Amino acid sequence: MWKPDRNSKKTLYEQIADYLEQRISYGEFPPGSLLPPERKLAEQFDVNRSTVIAAFAELRSMGIIESRIGSGTRVSTSKWGATPKHTPNWSRFAEGGSFLPNLPFLRRIREALTHNPTLIDFASGELSADLAPTNEIAVLMGKNAYTSYLGYVNPQGATPLREALVDYLNNYRGIRTTESSILITSGSQQSLFLITQCLLSPGDAVAIEDPSYCYSLPMFQSAGLRLFRLPVDKHGVQPEDIRTLYKKHRIKMVFLNPNYQNPTGALLSEERRKRLLDIISELGLPVVEDDPYSLTSYDGIPPLSLKSMDTTGSVLYIGSFSKIAASGLRIGWMVAPRSIVERLADARQQMDFGLSIIPQQVAGQFLQSDYFGPHLERLRIQLQFKRDLLIESLEKELSGLIEYVVPAGGIHFWCKLIPSIPDGILLEESIKKGIVMVPGSVYGSDSGYVRFTFARAKSEEIALGISRFAEALRGLIE
Numbered sequence: 001m002w003k004p005d006r007n008s009k010k011t012l013y014e015q016i017a018d019y020l021e022q023r024i025s026y027g028e029f030p031p032g033s034l035l036p037p038e039r040k041l042a043e044q045f046d047v048n049r050s051t052v053i054a055a056f057a058e059l060r061s062m063g064i065i066e067s068r069i070g071s072g073t074r075v076s077t078s079k080w081g082a083t084p085k086h087t088p089n090w091s092r093f094a095e096g097g098s099f100l101p102n103l104p105f106l107r108r109i110r111e112a113l114t115h116n117p118t119l120i121d122f123a124s125g126e127l128s129a130d131l132a133p134t135n136e137i138a139v140l141m142g143k144n145a146y147t148s149y150l151g152y153v154n155p156q157g158a159t160p161l162r163e164a165l166v167d168y169l170n171n172y173r174g175i176r177t178t179e180s181s182i183l184i185t186s187g188s189q190q191s192l193f194l195i196t197q198c199l200l201s202p203g204d205a206v207a208i209e210d211p212s213y214c215y216s217l218p219m220f221q222s223a224g225l226r227l228f229r230l231p232v233d234k235h236g237v238q239p240e241d242i243r244t245l246y247k248k249h250r251i252k253m254v255f256l257n258p259n260y261q262n263p264t265g266a267l268l269s270e271e272r273r274k275r276l277l278d279i280i281s282e283l284g285l286p287v288v289e290d291d292p293y294s295l296t297s298y299d300g301i302p303p304l305s306l307k308s309m310d311t312t313g314s315v316l317y318i319g320s321f322s323k324i325a326a327s328g329l330r331i332g333w334m335v336a337p338r339s340i341v342e343r344l345a346d347a348r349q350q351m352d353f354g355l356s357i358i359p360q361q362v363a364g365q366f367l368q369s370d371y372f373g374p375h376l377e378r379l380r381i382q383l384q385f386k387r388d389l390l391i392e393s394l395e396k397e398l399s400g401l402i403e404y405v406v407p408a409g410g411i412h413f414w415c416k417l418i419p420s421i422p423d424g425i426l427l428e429e430s431i432k433k434g435i436v437m438v439p440g441s442v443y444g445s446d447s448g449y450v451r452f453t454f455a456r457a458k459s460e461e462i463a464l465g466i467s468r469f470a471e472a473l474r475g476l477i478e
């Protein structure tokens, strides 16, 4: 984020005026468009509001912007719009298309984190830098002479990575497959996108967990799907609910995150897994097993995957590098029948011609290296340590005001708040105190729940973050 240089010879307001003029001339703010309010710009540039007012006055005197009381400050159409009638209506375009914007709370959290990188982050679902195998990946990248051809990759993904995944899936997830049944995707997110866009049609009914990561994805609505809920308790979903939804709504597919679920941390019990597989195979219903968290199991024994127990070929399995290694490499995979892999590979080729070869090369080598096993062990220990720090802090600060079930793996902690505080107010107050978390309603639950992700914050930030959250919450109760 640009900020004026306090050591420059130019005054702060002149620097801001120059910067805004440049952005206007680049077309980022077209003629007639509204500039952000002075207060917001002052926050963003880390200056007093009066400095922004002075910069606006400068731009106004040059005829670049115009202010009208009550309707904010706009880019002047007379100065910049030599032919203002021909300027495309970008805001109309921005509202167009069939792809819905992200949920408002998620956009607010992203904006808060961008503007204030010192916020303690209990919202982002990823690992902190010290939990990621940064050094190991750097060594592998250093060793990589990139002798391989750097042309377009096989539409299913780089063959060496798919071969490495065949071993990984067999060794760690009990899934026996071949590289031709694997599709590499840009994180598991792209697998979900391809499934919702290519295998389902607008109007189709699907079942998702309640609460669920899928609720946080307007992607499902963008695909025109009708969503029906499978309530999650501490042992996951009730398999019989699937049969009920099938009878009532003819659901076409079930989306599950059975291991250390996002957001509740729930683990689908083994007994329910068996019943669930019986029911879906009886109904001929496909299940998407979204499994990014299983290897974080704190006892070191990852739960059985549904896919490994699936004898009828009903499970589409999705995995990811994001929660066990590095979310920024954007490596995910899907195991599916060949007809599905080929259909989705063809679709993703039309979208982006496939993922960059370099992260695929690095991920494949990391999975096969001697680094992988020890990294997982260290990750599990440190995640459990962070979870315990979080619980200790919550008990110290908010005992009696919260209820929770302790997760045995994963990176998320789901908390019910006993006092009833509207989600939006609690989020804003938390941001003011210097932390972000995700209000439970993002995941489809009623207001009054919070998801704390404990993997992203540094260990030394956890107690401070929770004491700030407690201050926000207590301030709203009193």
Ligand SMILES: Cc1ncc(COP(=O)(O)O)c(C=O)c1O
Binding pocket: 125, 186, 187, 188, 189, 190, 213, 257, 262, 290, 292, 319, 320, 321, 322, 327, 331, 332
């Ligand atoms: C259950 C679940 N599925 C999929 C994803 C997407 O992750 P990625 O695309 O980074 O693999 C997430 C991320 O938080 C998740 O929690």
